[in-house]
């Protein structure tokens with residue numbers, strides 16, 4: 423259970439009882455319950471806590487543990503561990519100290535506590551225009567800001583930039599930071615020969631204590647938040663597709679404002695091959711962009727498009743020869759970033775607001791369908807096939 427709250431630092435920190443006992447007590451601001459946290463807020467907080475870069479200290483970790491147990495299981499009725507079982511006793515004490523605190527209040531307090539920890543770690547995240555400055559250390563992304571352009575680079579080149587669970591969360595955070603920074607344009611691109619090979623097929627191997635159903639549920643929540651952060655992104659968002667793109671990295675392109683591609687790029691959504699169904703709002707955006715018949719070929723039959731074909735079908739704005747791709751695209755983007763900032767931002771919002779509600783509804787529906795699909799034999803067999811034989815699609 424501790425692993426689920428904060429895998430690395432939590433396990434590490436609770437290893438030594440002296441560490442647990444030795445930490446000074448921390449003033450926790452558990453404000454009154456202004457609002458009730460929903461189950462979704464709670465699950466988001468569970469995901470967010472894994473991303474804290476700074477170890478919050480044992481006192482806070484025990485508090486998180488206790489609130490989690492209270493929120494999910496209610497008051498502590500476990501037998502008290504022996505006095506020499508320091509770690510479990512510290513955890514038991516923290517949980518027991520919550521007495522009869524209602525589950526909903528514990529859930530709200532957990533969400534508040536995680537939010538206060540996250541905002542303190544994000545407060546140093548503002549970027550200045552005109553500087554080339556790393557915004558924040560991410561494990562799977564490089565984020566820089568220069569000439570009014572925030573660039574989010576997917577950075578797992580040895581895995582073809584496949585998106586693992588942490589990377590989904592980091593992209594959500596990077597988009598949030600970019601929407602609040604002073605940049606004018608935001609760009610997503612990939613490091614290495616691939617733009618992105620889509621969902622990391624090993625994601626489903628990390629099964630939580632609740633089993634595969636719980637994993638599917640968590641994945642659906644994460645997917646909805648991930649796609650939601652693209653739907654709500656307030657500034658012009660541009661994809662610089664440097665190489666092949668697969669799965670969710672393709673579907674999400676329908677939510678970008680412009681897509682520039684190298685002629686080396688391909689666009690492939692092999693959902694049926696993997697027993698999956700479309701996400702990223704593609705079930706709505708693709709038929710709208712390219713017409714239902716062409717969308718069917720991509721989303722249902724898994725037809726892989728060249729960059730030229732994707733451009734002809736309206737998914738890509740323009741294709742450049744790979745040899746001059748970076749130079750031409752960045753020259754153009756720098757010119758666009760000099761256009762009046764507010765006019766561009768407001769224009770984007772006017773266009774997006776026309777269908778924001780619809781996109782969120784589509785996202786919710788796709789995520790819920792996918793939650794079921796993840797548990798299907800078709801999907802599990804495809805993932806096992808990839809993992810065991812490294813089958814190429």
Ligand SMILES: CCCCC/C=C/CC(=O)SCCNC(=O)CCNC(=O)[C@H](O)C(C)(C)COP(=O)(O)OP(=O)(O)OC[C@H]1O[C@@H](n2cnc3c(N)ncnc32)[C@H](O)[C@@H]1OP(=O)(O)O
Nearest residue numbers: 580581582584619620621622623624641644645669670815
């Ligand atoms: C929150 C959950 C939301 C769920 C949302 C659902 C989304 C659906 C999708 O995104 S569907 C698309 C899923 N992606 C794939 O099916 C791609 C699988 N990968 C491949 O087919 C191939 O690896 C390749 C075509 C991308 C590249 O082939 P190539 O022969 O050039 O290279 P390798 O196969 O040797 O790959 C190098 C290493 O990268 C690892 N890798 C590549 N893609 C993925 C991936 N999607 N998931 C996990 N790992 C991936 C590959 O295993 C190699 O690793 P290794 O060197 O350690 O063996």
